Amino acid sequence: MSTPKIRRFYGHGIPRVNPEELGGKLIVVEGADGSGRSTQIAELVNWLETSGRPTVQVGLKRSTLVSAELEKAQQGNVLSRTTLSLFYATDFADQLENIIVPALKAGFIVLSDRYIYTLMARDLVRGMDEKWLKNLYGIAPVPDAVFYLSVEPEELVQRNLSKNATLDYWESGMDLGFSREVFDSFLKYQAAMQGAFKTMQKTYGFDIVDANRSANAVNKELRKKISSVLDTE
Amino acid sequence: MKSFAELNFPGRLIAVEGLDGSGKSTQIYLLKRWLEAEGIKVYFSEWNSSEIVKSATSKGKKRELLTPTTFSLIHATDFADRYERHLLPLLRAGYIVLCDRYVFTAFARDVTRGCPPDWVRGNYSFAARPDLTMFFKADLEVSLNRILEGRPKLKFFEAGMDLNLSKDPYESFRIFQGRILDQYLGMSQEFEFVTMDGNMNIEKQQVIVRKLVSERIDLKKFKRRSPLPLPPSLHIDRETTELEEDKAA
Numbered sequence: 127m128s129t130p131k132i133r134r135f136y137g138h139g140i141p142r143v144n145p146e147e148l149g150g151k152l153i154v155v156e157g158a159d160g161s162g163r164s165t166q167i168a169e170l171v172n173w174l175e176t177s178g179r180p181t182v183q184v185g186l187k188r189s190t191l192v193s194a195e196l197e198k199a200q201q202g203n204v205l206s207r208t209t210l211s212l213f214y215a216t217d218f219a220d221q222l223e224n225i226i227v228p229a230l231k232a233g234f235i236v237l238s239d240r241y242i243y244t245l246m247a248r249d250l251v252r253g254m255d256e257k258w259l260k261n262l263y264g265i266a267p268v269p270d271a272v273f274y275l276s277v278e279p280e281e282l283v284q285r286n287l288s289k290n291a292t293l294d295y296w297e298s299g300m301d302l303g304f305s306r307e308v309f310d311s312f313l314k315y316q317a318a319m320q321g322a323f324k325t326m327q328k329t330y331g332f333d334i335v336d337a338n339r340s341a342n343a344v345n346k347e348l349r350k351k352i353s354s355v356l357d358t359e
Numbered sequence: 360m361k362s363f364a365e366l367n368f369p370g371r372l373i374a375v376e377g378l379d380g381s382g383k384s385t386q387i388y389l390l391k392r393w394l395e396a397e398g399i400k401v402y403f404s405e406w407n408s409s410e411i412v413k414s415a416t417s418k419g420k421k422r423e424l425l426t427p428t429t430f431s432l433i434h435a436t437d438f439a440d441r442y443e444r445h446l447l448p449l450l451r452a453g454y455i456v457l458c459d460r461y462v463f464t465a466f467a468r469d470v471t472r473g474c475p476p477d478w479v480r481g482n483y484s485f486a487a488r489p490d491l492t493m494f495f496k497a498d499l500e501v502s503l504n505r506i507l508e509g510r511p512k513l514k515f516f517e518a519g520m521d522l523n524l525s526k527d528p529y530e531s532f533r534i535f536q537g538r539i540l541d542q543y544l545g546m547s548q549e550f551e552f553v554t555m556d557g558n559m560n561i562e563k564q565q566v567i568v569r570k571l572v573s574e575r576i577d578l579k580k581f582k583r584r585s586p587l588p589l590p591p592s593l594h595i596d597r598e599t600t601e602l603e604e605d606k607a608a
Binding site: 137138139140141142190191192194195198199204205206207208209211212213215216219220222223224257258261262264265 | 411412414415418419424425426427428429432433435436439440442443444472473474475477478481482484485
């Protein structure tokens with residue numbers, strides 16, 4: 127049994143919140159659409175709750191404050207890059223202060239369906255300044271574990287098409303102008319996103335999980351790793 | 360932080376800053392009217408006015424949902440939207456852009472609310488420095504009286520009630536405004552504010568404002584070619600319409 131880490135923020139943190147009060151566990155699952163994130167998280171919640179551990183879930187574009195406005199703006203594709211970036215940061219901050227922080231203080235396990243890394247990766251592939259992003263997301267607490275579900279773009283395209291019969295505009299990075307064809311654009315964009323995640327992995331040290339495998343195999347690995355994080359109490 | 364002139368923008372940006380009740384909005388409005396009358400390409404932009412972000416901001420304020428962090432970020436989003444979609448293209452097109460409040464409002468308010476100064480400044484670092492920033496400095500009592508005269512209903516965040524300075528909104532407002540003023544004064548030199556005497560009468564202030572603007576900016580370069588030239592296709596359309604109207608008559 128190793129000693130529990132003392133919680134800290136990536137940067138300046140948030141006013142009136144002492145990171146040391148943030149007990150609980152913050153576990154992040156990252157990955158593209160079609161990487162099996164939702165399935166894995168549902169399984170994990172089920173497993174944690176049946177073993178008597180209180181959990182709370184958060185994710186992108188789920189805040190009370192701006193999720194509706196953000197969705198609307200994205201539909202119309204009317205916002206410029208910095209604006210969209212700050213809008214997502216607002217969405218994140220709202221959930222951070224109203225859900226994540228209170229839950230951690232109360233000793234809950236917070237399962238985050240994507241975190242600042244996806245937001246940063248999206249902006250990095252669009253040429254935004256890394257220093258600017260790091261400062262902006264200095265409000266985020268460092269999680270106890272981050273799993274990146276890695277799936278080859280060719281496999282992602284198959285999973286997305288079999289589920290929705292179409293490829294999402296943003297998940298295909300159509301705004302970047304890689305290709306007019308959504309199929310080609312999707313492959314190029316997802317490859318770029320994987321590249322960004324691999325670069326960030328060096329800084330943030332997250333766990334890359336091979337999610338080309340069956341859902342069961344992935345879940346087994348996640349449970350094993352999460353168990354060892356929870357044991358450090 | 361470089362100014363738009365230093366970044367070789369053809370346009371120029373003028374900002375006014377100061378407390379509520381310092382008289383800045385009146386002055387920039389009168390400046391706008393003058394520039395328009397002079398035939399200058401001018402655009403006016405107000406703090407917190409982006410169409411897309413507005414509904415989220417007002418929801419947050421009404422329900423008192425905002426923390427210092429989300430308050431700061433939602434205003435940064437609003438500013439970024441106006442900056443990227445209006446200010447930048449207009450400045451590229453050689454406009455004089457007038458801003459009632461600029462990033463310094465966020466620097467002053469958000470830091471007063473407890474946000475780290477470096478974090479706030481970093482978030483706004485995409486914005487260039489105005490070519491002229493006029494800071495309207497009125498005595499705190501003068502500003503307060505202008506706003507509090509008639510005891511209006513102060514809004515929760517406007518009065519800084521989220522800071523727990525006082526249970527009385529009027530008292531809270533006074534303390535909050537005092538702290539914001541200190542923040543403004545602290546950055547005045549760093550960002551080259553030109554301090555205007557907000558206690559002076561309005562007409563006299565406007566004379567000074569106009570003089571300052573014409574000294575700092577070569578206004579004749581920003582004149583609109585008059586009358587506004589129409590693209591060729593529209594000329595033709597107009598002639599055709601007129602002919603058809605003749606026929607109808």
